[in-house]
Every structure is written in C-alpha cells, then in structure tokens.
Amino acid sequence: MVEKFKVDISKCIYCAGCVSVCPTAALTLNETRVYCDEGKCVACGVCEKACPVNAIRINKGGK
Amino acid sequence: MRFQTEYDVIVLGAGPAGSAFSKVAARGGMQVLMLDKKKEIGSPVRCGEGIAEHSEADLGIMVLPQAVASRIDGARVFSPNGKTLCLKNEGTKGYVLERKLFDKHLAIDAARAGAHVLPHSLAKGLLVTNENKPCGVKVLHMGEEIEFRAPLIVSAEGMEAKLAREAGFDVKAALYDVDTCFEYEMAGVPCEPFIDLYFSNRLAPRGYVWVFPKGKDVANVGIGIGGSVGGNPKQLLDQFIAEHPELFKRSQPVEFKGGIISVGAPINEFVKDNFMxxxxxxxxxxxxxxxxxxxxxxAGNIAAEVALNAFESGGDYSKARLLPYEEAWTKKSGSKLAKRLTLRKVLEKLNDDDWNHIVGSINEEDLQKVMEGQFKSVVAKIVLTRPTLFKLLSALV
Incomplete structure (x- = not known):
C-alpha cells in the first residue's frame, strides 16, 4: 500500500491548517502528530497547498 | 480515575471562546465540562496575540497583568515603498498577549466558576439519540475511552472544528477564504509600542507582514498570505526579514508559530438542535x-447567556431556543464583519503601485474612517488622484 498523505515531521509545526481545509475530514491532529484516515483521503492536494511550512506531500497514485 | 459523565453542557476546546462560555454557564448554575485535546491549554500558539484594550470593558474580562507581554498605543501601516500611516487614539490602544498565560488564565477562571476542565482529552466522535440529536461526546483520555453525556454540545474547536463538522455544520474552510500564516517570535528586534503592518502584494500576496512587539526587543514577526495564492509563507517571511536589516540584523528566532485562519464570512448557521x-x-x-x-x-458570552436561558426554562435546547445567540451575535458583530470582508476583497486586488499611491494620498483620519467602515469620502479622495482605481474601489461605496 502506498500512502496518499505524507507529512515531514521535521517541518510540521502541528498547526492543524491541513485539518481545517481537508474537504473529506480525513485528517486529525493529536498533540504534535497529524493522522490521515487513508480511507477518507481523496488525494486532492488541498492540504499540501495550505500547509504554511510545505511539510505535506500527496501521492495521487496512492491507494 | 472515576469521572462524572453526565453534564448540562459539554464544551469542546479551552480557547478564549470555550473558557468564556464555560465561565458564564457555570456561574449561572449549569454543570459544565470543558474538554481540550491538548495536554497544555494555550499551547502551541498559532496567532499574533494582539487584542484591543477596549475589549476588557466590552467583554467584561480583565486581562491578567502577567499575560500582557506589551502595551500598544496604536497601529502603523507601511506601503511597499516605505510610506507610513499611523493610527493612535484611545480606541487603538491594546495589548500583545502571552497567549499561553492568557488562555490558561481564562480556563482557570472558568474552573473557579465551577466548570469541570479536562485537558489531554481528544473528542473522537459525537453521540446522538435515536432521533439523531447530539447527546454526548466520545472522548479518549489517558488511554481510556469515556462517554460524556449532555443535552447541549458547544464547539469552540477553532479552525479544525471536527465535531462541528460531524454535527453537519458547513465549517470546512475553502482555500480562498483562509490566510496561511507563519510567524517567528524574535529576540533582538527594536520595538516601539505599535503593531506594524506591512502591505505588499509581492512579499505578502493578499495578506500582510506584521511586527507585534512583545517587549522592548522581542516581537512576533509573522506573515499571512492568501490560501489560494499557493505561496510559501515561511520563505516569503524570510525574504521580508532579509530585506529589512534595519529591524532584523541582530535578531534571533526564539519560537516558530503558524496556522491557518479564516478571513471569509462566518459560517451560515451557528446553531442546530442541541449544538452551538x-x-x-x-x-x-x-x-x-x-x-x-x-x-x-x-460569542462565548452571548451563547452562554442564551444557553442559560434555555437551561433555566426547563432544558429545551432545540434550535429555536438557541437561535437568539445567532441573532444577537449577528446584530452585534455580523454587519461590521461583513463590511470588513468587502474591504478585504477589494484590498486583495491592489498591486504594490496602488498601495504606494493610496498610503501616500490619504491621512490618518481617512484610515480611521476606513477602519470604522466609512469608505465613501476616502474612496473619493483616492479616485480623484487615480481615476483608474474607480472600478475596483466602487465596490466599497
């Protein structure tokens, strides 16, 4: 399985910006970690665009 | 640990909204549980930390002296070519806060009023009745899954608003309606008691750079840019810092902050049955x-008064009973914010040359009028010297 959502935790400032723009409510922030429900993620890339520190990579081919 | 699991209201999030609500509701006799998913209320900060001094009187709060990092006299607006407008009067006085202390103090106030507070508690999902009405929250706390029940759930969840979304509110933020922000707290920045705003479409497309003093030589230095612009806020802020050695040549970052904030309209409904x-x-x-x-x-104060009314008249938390909150809030702040949204949508279309022209051709009084939503005479003044801006600015009159 290739993950659709990947976050570089060395960049992430756990601001939850990605969580608030996700159109399918696939993301959750708990303290310092963002979790993705891969079943809900549609790899649309909105979170990647919204991240203020460019920490997210979306793999459109993931499943 | 054994928990009380039945409450009159469960508040999600111990930020300023949640704590304000919890304090008023608890003081009025409701059994309140305020949950926060973070182990430390008020941290991490995602914000510039500014608040107007008149808020204290308006909101009936007292800002704890320890939570004030710096007192502010006014605001200065900088155009791309360095022209300045300065607003300084009784109404522009304010504070730059230490949010970590400010938020915690508000939560302590809520606890003193009788609210139960439980940090490090992640709300996993909404509990609903057979009629699909919210009646509680499933919470993960210290490895234990707990079901807390209450006939009223209040989301003060901030931008994430996970449970408000689950309850059917249209709280998802579109990229066009958010700014994405990055901020350093920096030591070694020469500060005056003003919040400084630098407008430039080149360096902060559809937003601005701010320098908010937190002491004589410490400041929040941040940037917000339009979410749909697709720029990299950190990179742009670093560029701004490099271009302003007069401010930053001796500065060092002591904290990284950031986040996403709505700069669009409020959501289309604030209440449903059993949910605010x-x-x-x-x-x-x-x-x-x-x-x-x-x-x-x-909003926390207004919503809590409405919830208390419903509580005192028998605990009917139907949408109709909660609507007065939405109406009162809209009357108090809704139309003011709608005007500001119109202004934002005009300002975001200005290029740097327009900015230079506008800041150079209006005075402090004009800026004060703009802040108060009186655009007409200011627009006339600008258009007189630059008629090409008429089409764009006519949206304001």
Whole structure:
C-alpha cells in the first residue's frame, strides 16, 4: 500500500491548517502528530497547498 | 480515575471562546465540562496575540497583568515603498498577549466558576439519540475511552472544528477564504509600542507582514498570505526579514508559530438542535487582520447567556431556543464583519503601485474612517488622484 498523505515531521509545526481545509475530514491532529484516515483521503492536494511550512506531500497514485 | 459523565453542557476546546462560555454557564448554575485535546491549554500558539484594550470593558474580562507581554498605543501601516500611516487614539490602544498565560488564565477562571476542565482529552466522535440529536461526546483520555453525556454540545474547536463538522455544520474552510500564516517570535528586534503592518502584494500576496512587539526587543514577526495564492509563507517571511536589516540584523528566532485562519464570512448557521458553534470554529474572525480573540470571547458570552436561558426554562435546547445567540451575535458583530470582508476583497486586488499611491494620498483620519467602515469620502479622495482605481474601489461605496 502506498500512502496518499505524507507529512515531514521535521517541518510540521502541528498547526492543524491541513485539518481545517481537508474537504473529506480525513485528517486529525493529536498533540504534535497529524493522522490521515487513508480511507477518507481523496488525494486532492488541498492540504499540501495550505500547509504554511510545505511539510505535506500527496501521492495521487496512492491507494 | 472515576469521572462524572453526565453534564448540562459539554464544551469542546479551552480557547478564549470555550473558557468564556464555560465561565458564564457555570456561574449561572449549569454543570459544565470543558474538554481540550491538548495536554497544555494555550499551547502551541498559532496567532499574533494582539487584542484591543477596549475589549476588557466590552467583554467584561480583565486581562491578567502577567499575560500582557506589551502595551500598544496604536497601529502603523507601511506601503511597499516605505510610506507610513499611523493610527493612535484611545480606541487603538491594546495589548500583545502571552497567549499561553492568557488562555490558561481564562480556563482557570472558568474552573473557579465551577466548570469541570479536562485537558489531554481528544473528542473522537459525537453521540446522538435515536432521533439523531447530539447527546454526548466520545472522548479518549489517558488511554481510556469515556462517554460524556449532555443535552447541549458547544464547539469552540477553532479552525479544525471536527465535531462541528460531524454535527453537519458547513465549517470546512475553502482555500480562498483562509490566510496561511507563519510567524517567528524574535529576540533582538527594536520595538516601539505599535503593531506594524506591512502591505505588499509581492512579499505578502493578499495578506500582510506584521511586527507585534512583545517587549522592548522581542516581537512576533509573522506573515499571512492568501490560501489560494499557493505561496510559501515561511520563505516569503524570510525574504521580508532579509530585506529589512534595519529591524532584523541582530535578531534571533526564539519560537516558530503558524496556522491557518479564516478571513471569509462566518459560517451560515451557528446553531442546530442541541449544538452551538462559537468563536473561530464559526469563522467569527476579522477578515482584514485575522484577529479573533475578542470576537471569540464575545460569542462565548452571548451563547452562554442564551444557553442559560434555555437551561433555566426547563432544558429545551432545540434550535429555536438557541437561535437568539445567532441573532444577537449577528446584530452585534455580523454587519461590521461583513463590511470588513468587502474591504478585504477589494484590498486583495491592489498591486504594490496602488498601495504606494493610496498610503501616500490619504491621512490618518481617512484610515480611521476606513477602519470604522466609512469608505465613501476616502474612496473619493483616492479616485480623484487615480481615476483608474474607480472600478475596483466602487465596490466599497
């Protein structure tokens, strides 16, 4: 399985910006970690665009 | 640990909105549980930390002296070519806060009023009745899954608003309606008691750079840019810092902050049966500067009074009984924010040359009028010297 959502935790400032723009409510922030429900993620890339520190990579081919 | 699991109201989020609501509701006799998923209330900070001094009187709060990092006399607006407008009067006085202390103090106030507070508690999902009405929250706390029940749930969840979304509120933020922000707290920045705003479409497309002093030589230095612009806020802020050695040649970052903030309209409904949304979760944020601390406390206060009324008259928390909160809030702040949104949508279309012209051709009085929503005479003045701006600015009159 290739993950659709990947976050570089060395960049992430756990601001939850990605969580608030996700159109399918696939993301959750708990303290310092963002979790993705891969079943809900549609790899649309909105979170990647919204991240203020460019920490997210979306793999459109993931499943 | 054994928990009380039945309450009159469960408040999600211990930010300014949640704590304000919890304090008023608990003081009025409701059994309140305020949950926060973070182990430490008020941290991490995602914000510039500014609040107007008149908020204290307006909101009936007292800002704890220890939570004030710096007192502010006014605001200065900088055009791309360095021209300045300065606003300084009784109404522009304010504070730059230490949010970590400010938020915790508000939560302590809520606890003193009788609210139960439980940090490190992640709300996993909404509990609903057979009629699909919210009646509780499933919470993960210290490895234990607990079901807390209450006939009223209040989302003060901030931008994430996970449970408000689950309850059917349209709280998802579109990229066009958010600014994405990055901020350093920096030591070694020469500060005066002003919040400084630098407008430039080149360096902060559809937003601005701010320098908010937190002491003589410490400041929040941040940037917000339009979410749909697709730029890299950190990179742009680093560029701004490199281009302003007069401010930053001796500065060092001591904290990284950031986040996403709504600069669009509030959500289209604040209440449903057994559910209220308050503060930033309801996008009750100023679309010009992205400030929301005062608005959050205001919404918390209003919503709590309405909830108390429903509580005292038998505990009917139907949408009709909760609607007075939405109506009162809209009357108090809704139309003001709508005007500011119109202004934002005009300002975001200005190029740097327009900015230079405008800041160079209006005075402090004009800027004050703009802040108060009186655009007409200011627009006339600008258009007189630059008629090409008429089409764009006519949206304001």
């Amino acid at each position: 949304v308050i503060g930033t979760a309801a996008h009750q944020v100023d679309p010009i500067h992205g400030g929301g601390i005062g608005l959050a406390i205001e």
